[in-house]
Amino acid sequence: MGGEQTVLLPMLHALQEEFGYIDDLMVPAVASALNLSRADVHGVVTFYHDFRRRPLGRHRVRLCRAESCQARGAAAVERTATERLGLRMGETSPDGRVTLDAVYCLGLCATGPNAMIDDVPVSRIDPATLDRLLGDLMR
Ligand code: FES
Structure with missing residues (x-):
């Protein structure tokens, strides 16, 4: 990963801001948009505890x-x-x-x-x- 990674974090934060969490179904689209592997994106989502992978409770x-x-x-x-x-x-x-x-x-x-x-x-x-x-x- 190179310059794509600098875009990846802001993109993930924006998705979480919009949807409340990063659904696993978003990972392939993000990977494709940034020309990264799904593993790269998944690794970042699971590494940073700020990223929520399930919706918030009521x-x-x-x-x-x-x-x-x-x-x-x-x-x-x-x-x-x-x-x-x-x-x-x-x-x-x-x-x-x-x-x-x-x-x-x-x-x-x-x-x-x-x-x-x-x-x-x-x-x-x-x-x-x-x-x-x-x-x-x-x-
Ligand atoms: S340590 Fe500041 S509010 Fe808990």
């Missing part, structure tokens, strides 16, 4: 994993989320209801640990509060 729960929130108990909050939802970070529930994601700082460090639930920030979140909020999402 609800999105993002938990901050950055240092300040980690120092304030983010690991326990994350454990609650993964156990309650039965998901690992970055996964979407099979019914498409919720996506659980990590985020690396929401700019609210002084009030951590922090979460963003459907674009609403939740500060000083604790496992019990998160468990209740997740229960509301699952209804």
